[in-house]
Amino acid sequence: MRTTFAVLISILVFFSCQDKNKNASLSANKPANIPLKIDSLLIKYEQNGAFMGSVILSQKGKTIYKNTVGYSDVETKKKASTNTRYRIGSVTKTFTATLVFKAIEEHKLGLNQTIESYFPNIKNADKISIAHLLQHRSGVQSYTKDKWFFENRTQYISSEDMLAKISTYQSDFDPNTQAEYSNSNYFLLALILEKIYNSSYDTLLQENICKPLGLNDTYVGKEINIQANESYSYSYDKKWLKFPETHLSSAKGTGSIVSTPKDLNRFFENLLTGKILSEKNLLLMKDIKDRFGMGLFRYKINDRQGFGHRGRIDEFRATSIYFAKENLTFTLVSNGSKMDINELYQEIIKVYLNDALVEISENDLKNFVGVYVSQSDPDDTVVFIQDKNVLVNFIKNEFKAPLVYKGNNRFVLEQMYAESISFTFSADGKQMVFEQSGGKWDYIKE
Structure with missing residues (x-):
């Protein structure tokens, strides 16, 4: 039972806007003041200099609430909008996992297939399976723990150099004996996808997910381009300070995607309602062991269960969750925050769900x-x-x-x-x- 409480410890995830669009309203069976309550939360945090970003909720593919506060470019005072594109950090991993399962469905990969034919120099490669990489059970050390990465993260790093660096790491543990979050796992999965299809990760993303779903604002990022409606990220020290951007060459498959909240909602709703993968493989993605699914996390809010992913890269943070019982999809993306984003989105979800508190004396x-x-x-x-x-x-x-x-x-x-x-x-x-x-x-x- 003591280990039960260990899950209370926060999980560190590495890769892990003001638009007053009031014409989108919440579903008719919700009190009319709920949009105003969520608006007031966002405005309060914006005015306190605590948050910049975008929020969207949808049901059955229909947007029921959206709002954005803050700037995509503080220096020029360019307001962010619901169409602003943000780096989404580790939410990228759900896209990568989906591509892996599509490859499995096409019989190009096996879930229990080991990786020594792809990476003979990785420690324990003959014991590490595709499933272990997906579920963070490989024991491969995360390259984001390496001081070398943070010293070089703003520079271009080739995939060959990244792989060479990962290949020097000793195992953190024997494969499948425990779980620990590692960005190396998903970088390796992205390389495997490129090898078996003889195509770039970006092309695979576009052809297999983005084009079929109409995700027109989702792609592998390059240098941030404000003219293309992308956003910078900011830290806060008496004022918003532009944060040096990570070169996304080092984040392939693990934190390299740029997207919008609307696109993320569409992706997660389609994925988690069985419109992309078979029911069998979707169940595998949602199978939680030691906190991790295969490209998904499980979330609990007010006894309600959802699946999704969260991410952080530089000062960008993103969270997308789909609640099946409520047919509700939620995405929050931030490019600057002094507060705990988890607290904010829990607050927003609870306002939307409108759960009445039960009193006790x-x-x-x-x-x-x-x-x-x-x-x-x-x-x-x-x-x-x-x-x-x-x-x-x-x-x-x-x-x-x-x-x-x-x-x-x-x-x-x-x-x-x-x-x-x-x-x-x-x-x-x-x-x-x-x-x-x-x-x-x-x-x-x-």
Whole structure:
């Protein structure tokens, strides 16, 4: 059970706008003030110098909300718009994974095929499979951990030089024994795609994904071109400062794509509704092991489950998620932020979902405060404290996680990149059931 709480630690992802377009409205069954609430959030953060970027929500291919705040070029005061093109960082990986699965469907690759014929100099190449690369289970060290990369990231680096550098790394672990995020995995996958098709990654992207889906603003980026409606990225130190751009030669297949929120929504909706890959392969992409799917992450917001990916490159950040039950696709892309983007998009999604909070009195909450001991392992305890009318999970006497009350003595610890944890108490508070990922454990109050 102790390992369950480890998922609370943030996952570091390396590769991982003001347009007042009010003619797009949210779906008719939502309160009319929801667009105004989201607008006010974005405007507030823009005015505080905390955020520049673009947000879009769509259902069944129809845009139901969009807005952009900030500048694509601060120096010239060029306003960003909903058509501004941004670097999307590691969201690129979902495109790469999709291309790999299309190659598998064309019998050009096998999921369990090992990579020694492509990269004989990679450590453990005879044990590393295509599946291991897709799911970050290869043990190949991420080149973004290498000081050499950050010293050279703004310069052109050939694929041959990148491969040579990756080939010098020792394995972080034996293949398939654990998982660790590595940009090297997806760089290698992109090279494999180029070899088996004898074509460039950009051409494969256009022919197999962009043209069929009509993604006219999605492509492999080059040097940022403001005249082509692309955006710079910015850090903040009393004012917005242009961030030196990474040369995307080093980000092939792992963080090299430029796109718009609208294109990203279209891509993720088509992918996750089965319009690009077979049902079998889509299920494989969504199969989560040690936090990672094959080109996808699983997200949980207010007990709702979605799949998507997030990314960061330079000061660009992007997140796209598709929620199947709600038929809702969401994308947020930022080119400058002082705040945690995760908090912003959770806030936006919660406003849209319009979930009413269930109230509980401070007096009733007292029943559930205390230490609960697992009936199967006396060393496994869960601690709850009270902050006014909020129950707080106190983890290892240092991490405080406020819980959301769902009614009927049930509280939920929401986690963005892992399954939510549910705590259901008996009415007298003497017993508690801990649930996560389909598992249930019984606890008794000390």
